[in-house]
Amino acid sequence: MKKLRMISRIFLLICLTAVFTANAQLNLSEKIPVDSKVKIGKLSNGLTYYIRQNAKPEKKVELRLVVNAGSILEDNDQLGLAHFTEHMAFNGTKNFKKNELVNFLQSIGVDFGADLNAYTGFDETVYILPIPLSDPNNFTKGLQILQDWAGGVSFEGKQIDDERGIILEESRLGKGAEDRMFRKIYPKQYAGSKYAQRLPIGKDSLLKTFKHSAIKRFYADWYRPNLMAVMVVGDIDVSATEKLIQQYFGGLKNPANPRPRTFATVPARTQHDGIVVTDKEATNFTVELNYSTVKTQPELTIGDYRKSSIVKSLFTSMLNQRMNELAQSSNPPFSFAGGNFGSYARGHEAFNGFAVPGPKGPDTALLAMLTEIERIKKFGFTQSELERAKKQQLASIERSYNNRDKTESSVLVEEYIRNFLQQEPIPGIETEFNYKNSLMPGVQLAEVNALANELKKNEKLFVSVQGPEKSNFTLPNKDKLIASIQTAANSPLKAYEEKAIASSLLEKTPAAGQLVSEKKNDALDITELIYSNGTRVIIKNTNFKQDEIILTGFKKGGINGYGINDKQSAAYATAAIQQMGIGAFSPVDLRKFLSGKIANASVGLNALSTRVSGNSSIKDMETMFQLMYLNFTQIRKDESLFNSWKEKTKSQIQFLMSDPTTAFIDTVYKVMYGDNPLAPSAVPTAADFDQINLNRAMEIFKEQTNDASDYTFIMVGNVDVNTVKPLLATYIGGLPSKGTKGAFKDNGVRILPGQKDLKFYKGKEPKSFIFNVYSGNIAYSESLALHTEMLSEILNIKIIEELREKIGGIYGGGINGSVSKYPYEGYTMALQLPCGPENVDKLTTAANAEIEKIKQQGPEQKDLDKVKKSLLEKYAVNSKDNRYWSNVLQGIYFSENDPERVLNYTKIVNEVSIEDIRKAAGLVLNNSNIIHAVLYPEK
Missing domain, CATH: 3.30.830.10 (Metalloenzyme, LuxS/M16 peptidase-like)
Structure with missing residues (x-):
């Protein structure tokens, strides 16, 4: 065994020596190449495309439509309409009427929300479409969908007006203490920039009233081929795909007089600034400091790569290790802290620090964070810290290199999105592995420490504190926040001292057991x-x-x-x-x-x-x-x-009950379990931690x-x-043993039987939450467990169709549940619907109607087929995944699951009938044990 290891190490040394020798004279001014495995091209209309053949996972392709336009480009009458446009892409296009697109994708195994999705940012809109290739025709259908999103969204007046409710529900979901405080801090943080005025969600007042022409104008102005990229990564043929892209997207046209695609700027801060914001529903304190923003340049050369992807990342890694060390000390100034280089604004960057205060409050957390940054400015890092950071980066890139032929398509396509939008280099893992192994050894401590000089150049800080209105300490004001900056700068400091640690994990090797x-x-x-x-x-x-x-x-x-x-x-x-x-x-x-x-x-x-x-x-x-x-x-x-x-944990959780939804769920749990002291707690309390006896x-x-x-x-x-x-x-064989057998323990905790209605009033915002829990004892079988899983997915399809798309009463929500075998045989189903208070009764009635319909009639065949297809497509991918098999084997050996059901999963799923689901619904949604709980805002 030792001889084999020695041979392996010698071989690795030879290989790495060859790498270093081949790259010892890298020309830092040389441009970073593009990975030869990806085909990048541009159509005559300006549309860019990326194509990459990748067989992980097999018979699947990841499609993306990337639009280099987001909320930053909205006119004053369009606030929120970049995001609204993204929604309208799912509400009727040239080739798919409303619901047809989602219905088709569900029929081929693509789940709405989980697989099919999109997002809108300040500077971009990205459409996400994974397509299973079990039927080759799915691929061309997928490209047709992308084509429709790029140039064929219908914008029918009724569909626009119907979607307003869904968008407003999405906006409602984000409302609360965090949002209220953010909206006070963010405009000051980005003062003088358009970024301060263009949050992608927009303004509710405008979302309710905008003219249809405003959203059509946004689409006409910015959804144009010279601002778009189509990305195809998966188990496909590159040449054939390139022809299809020309076929589907070559006919798109740019406007005759296109508006210039401008980029917003962020002015440099000229003085220190700060703000303290509190809210009675806030659950925790956070402290943030932002250095002045500077304009950045894309990484184009090997020298750029060395500076940003190596030197700067080493600096950030070491700084965060310092902060972690303070947080995990015996007398921590904060519960958590860290720093990074980044910005909401594309093409701009600032150093940002953040901390979650501990029991000593935000003053102590801020001063400790500033002081540690000052220590780094004055003394830099140590050689030992640098060597550890280098080792970690090299280990990470080595593992990525070793797994290079097994990288998932979804990971690769994200890199290409960043390349198109931000010119992030994509040299490929082989080249990047060579770069890091060649360049990393030459990085000197002095040049990493010199990055602290960059912070000195941009020392006009913006400091913010946010948290609950009431606390155990006096909050600082703006002047005190700014004074902390000078206090840290003037504080007498000592250089960081390394502590010796053991050189091996074990003092001696255990005596081996016998096979x-x-x-x-x-x-x-x-x-x-x-x-x-x-x-x-x-x-x-x-x-x-x-x-x-x-x-x-x-x-x-x-x-x-x-x-x-x-x-x-x-x-x-x-x-x-x-x-x-x-x-x-x-x-x-x-x-x-x-x-x-x-x-x-x-x-x-x-x-x-x-x-x-x-x-x-x-x-x-x-x-x-x-x-x-x-x-x-x-x-x-x-x-x-x-x-x-x-003490840190107690300080972090002491205000949790200030959040309306948290307090609501905690109350529901207590009612469900009748205040049983052994029942699981939904929300931990400070008193819980005082009851921990360390020795016990x-x-x-x-x-x-x-x-x-x-x-x-x-x-x-x-x-x-x-x-x-x-x-x-x-x-494992050398672990101590006494010969006792393991056994399950049923502690008797149960959800109380019967029907209960609970109304709970808390919160400023007009937000409600419907939470229904169905539970009871039931004879367990793996068939019933599968049927219950499928029942949940079928009901979620109906919830999207009826409660979201028809009623417009929710943005997200659904039902999920399971059947348990241990410690007792039983079931639990939970329906969760965040909504407006005015829609509680309507949505409750609609949800109950769908549940009763499936109990009486079973599901529609088309919905059952959709769920079957989804499960089988997931199985095809998961069956080539290590964690999936780890979970499967745990089920077989821990829960005594039948291995034949895994081996015959496809057959078992295909044999599930409408009657199977109807029977399952009658068992786990029988209303005999149900709690119907609703959160309402304060009266």
Whole structure:
């Protein structure tokens, strides 16, 4: 084994030496090439196209229409109409009348919202259309849809007026404390710029009253081929696709006198500024600081790439590690903090810092953030910090390179969108891997530290604080915020000091256990190993990703076995342990140790089991196992870190009940469970954390992890059974064992039977929320579980058709549910409909009518067929995914699911009948146990 590793390392060294030698003399002024795998062209009308053949996933293609126009281009009578135009693309086009487009896409397995979607930003509008290629005709239909969006939207008057309600419901969803505070801060943050006046959602008053001609004018002005790109990435033929693009989009014409596509600017700030905004419904404090915005240039040369994609990212990575270290200290100034370079404004950039204050309040958080930035300005980073950041970047790009032939089309197409809109380079992963491995070693600490000088050039800051009206501390005013900037600049500082950490995770290697049984399951293509300590390992070797290992594990038991006195100690045992570290490592030290490694593993308790979760690259697989072993055997006690985490968490959750929807859901849960003290809590309280006994929490965790017998571990990925056996024998076979069996525990918690109506009044905004919960006991079967899943999806189709498109009473919402086998056989279905108060009764009646119809008559065949197609298309993709198989195998070994149902999934889905769904609806939507709860605004 060691000899094989040595040969592998020598081979890797030779390869990397070749890479470095070949690129040692990179010409930094040379232009960054475009990946040869992507075909980029331009039609005579100016439309740009990107085509890339990519077979991950198979028989699927990702289509995008990208319009280089968004809300920034709206006229004063068009505020919100860039976004409204996006909606109208789904409401009737040249070749698809209203609903026909969505109906067709659903019929081929594309889900509205989840798959089919679009978004509008300040500077762009992007239409997202994934198309399954199980029928080759789907591809040309998809291109026809893109063609219609690009030049054939109907804008019928009735459809425009009907859509107003849906758009206003989308606007309503965003209203609340966060939105109210944002709308006070954002105009000052972008003062003097058009960006301050063009939020994509627009203004409700205009959305209700705009003339039809205004939205048609926006479409005519800006939806033109010389501002568009069509992107096709998937399991297609490039040459044939290029001809189809010419056929479908070559006839689009630009206006005779096109309006110039202008770009808004953001003026540099000339003085410090600040604002403090509070709201009685706010749930947390946040602090943000923004340096003055500067204009940026696209990355065109290798030198540009080195400066931005390497040097600047190293600077940001190290700064955020510093902030994380402060947040995870025993006396943290904030709960979380970080920084980045970015801006809402295209072509502009600013350094931004943000923090979530802890118990000491926003003053302390702001001063600590400013002080750490000052420390970096004065002293820079250390060589050790730089080396760790380099290792991490190189490890990340290496994994992407190793998986280069398994990259999903949806990932690639996002890169091409950024290339078209922002000129982000797309040299391809092979070239980028070479660049990073060639350029990274030459990056010096001095030049990374020099980036802090850029901050000194743009030191006119805008500082904002937002949060609840009432708190335990006195809030600063604008003058005090600005004064903090000078206080930090003048504070006496010491350079950051590195602390020595252990050089290995384990002090000694565990004594290996014995392999006592090995058998192969050819049907599932898995190998099952049994070790002498009673552990079982299931291995499924796949080639879905070249460099991915997924590790999961479980033992039946969990926190349901603990009574009311242990409730909080058991519930938060996992979180508490994770805050204190493992072995000789605090969380900060562990993060430093793992720099350059792609490996993680954790162990946690839930209601019914203890769970193992991990993943790694192939070369770091042993590190993953060592981390897992430490979680089982060497949890670490650090009372100061535990108390720090507890107080930070209490400060973050103390205002949660100020939010109307949160308070509503909390009340519904209490009513549902009759205030049962063992029932799950919808919203944690500060008192919950005061009830955690650290010693007891650690004891509970150890009770669930100190006996490995009857644990099942599942490995899925590019893993060879014979190669991994020594690691399994050591780190799984070597776990301590006492021979006890795991078992499910039913603690008796149930939703109370009967029918209940609840009205809850809270909130300034005219917002309501309908929340119906159906529940009860039921005989479990995997068939019923599938039928219930399909029932939910069928009802969601009807909710879109009736409640959204016909009534116009919702933007989003739906029903979901499941049938459970453990700890008792039962079902839960939940209907959620955010809406306006004036529509509560109408929507409740409409939803109930759809539910009753499906209980009495079953679904329409066309809707059942849509759901079948959707499930089968998802299965075709998921069956080539490691995490999917990890979940499937957990179901087989944890819940005793029938493996034949996985192997015959297509046949089983196709055999589901209208009567099957009707019967399922009668069982899980029978109204015998239902809570009908509605949130209303304050009277």
